[in-house]
Amino acid sequence: MLTKLLNSFSKRLIWLITGTVLPMSFAFAAGPNLQLESANNNVRDVESLQRGAVHFANYCMACHSTKYMRYIRIARDLGWQDEEVIDKMTYGLALPVDDVITRIQEGVSQQVFGTEAPDLSLMARLKGTDYVYSFIRGYFEEEEGKWNNHVLAGTSMPNVLEGVKRHSTTEEYDQTTRDIANFLEYVAEPYKVKRWDLGWKVILFLLLLLILTYLLKKEYWRDIKH
Ligand code: HEC
CATH class of the missing domain: 1.10.760.10 (Cytochrome c-like domain)
Known part of the structure; x- marks a missing residue:
């Protein structure tokens, strides 16, 4: 019963999103019909x-x-x-x-x-x-x-x-x-350039942390039957 209800609810949610949010975002992305030139600039320069x-x-x-x-x-x-x-x-x-x-x-x-x-x-x-x-x-x-x-x-x-x-x-x-x-x-x-330079280091750190925590989890559960 509950799963059925949830199922129909999530279906409705998906329809709602595809029906309203998506077209809206396309409309915003398209904006007014303007042909802009590309600045081709570089904030690192x-x-x-x-x-x-x-x-x-x-x-x-x-x-x-x-x-x-x-x-x-x-x-x-x-x-x-x-x-x-x-x-x-x-x-x-x-x-x-x-x-x-x-x-x-x-x-x-x-x-x-x-x-x-x-x-x-x-x-x-x-x-x-x-x-x-x-x-x-x-x-x-x-x-x-x-x-x-x-x-x-x-x-x-x-x-x-x-x-x-x-x-x-x-x-x-x-x-x-x-x-x-x-x-x-x-x-x-x-801060843009600094953020770019810091961003990949943070991601790298998180990836390393992920590996470590995974190994730690394996170590903790090694002797426990589950
Ligand atoms: C003589 C005065 C004056 C000078 C000098 C000037 N502007 Fe403007 N600027 C204005 C005014 C007035 C507006 C408001 C225009 C409007 O709303 O139609 C404006 C609006 C703008 C806007 C906003 C446009 C928008 O879509 O609302 C930008 C961007 C801009 N100026 C960039 C510049 C840049 C870059 C320079 C230098 C190369 C510059 N302006 C020099 C008077 C000036």
Whole structure:
């Protein structure tokens, strides 16, 4: 009786899962019909992160912050001295312990662009590194002097990399945008590389522990009839 009940219950559960959760996850995975470019970035590439930090300071910090990050942390992770990070990212205008805040004054973004430029600390995690990469490269000239964006249609963010694109080769432009996306991926999860490096050691340790506990179990039960 009980097994029968359980059986029909688990069948229903399986139907419920296949009927609701699965289609939902497909729908989320597919997302809006967006073709994103692949950033092909590498958060282990410290030189790319260093370039990305400087580009971010030059091209993005006028409007955006990454306020959950401090300069001193960037210096430690990217192999810079404290003074170096301050020079390269703020022209000496901040302290190493300061958060990476934007240079725009409060309320100005709202006035000029009709919206706040969002904090970018977690943007790469929220929308994906490929999204950030594609968004900053996604501008096209709708009419003369009027830009729109493939990734976020009608965005109020100006095409800030227009000059960079015009004055550099395709390779340089690709590298600049990749470095910026790479830096934002690092900022969104500074521990990522350390977690990767630690992860396999933990798994290895657990596997060894499994073998030991198995041998121990055999030893304990050796003389007991069961
Ligand atoms: C002149 C000001 C300004 C500069 C400079 C600027 N942005 Fe923006 N950014 C904005 C504004 C305003 C928004 C909000 C756009 C919207 O909601 O339409 C925005 C939004 C974004 C978003 C979020 C898009 C989304 O899907 O919601 C990302 C990512 C972004 N910016 C990245 C950058 C990067 C990277 C740089 C540097 C290369 C940069 N921005 C430089 C003003 C700026």
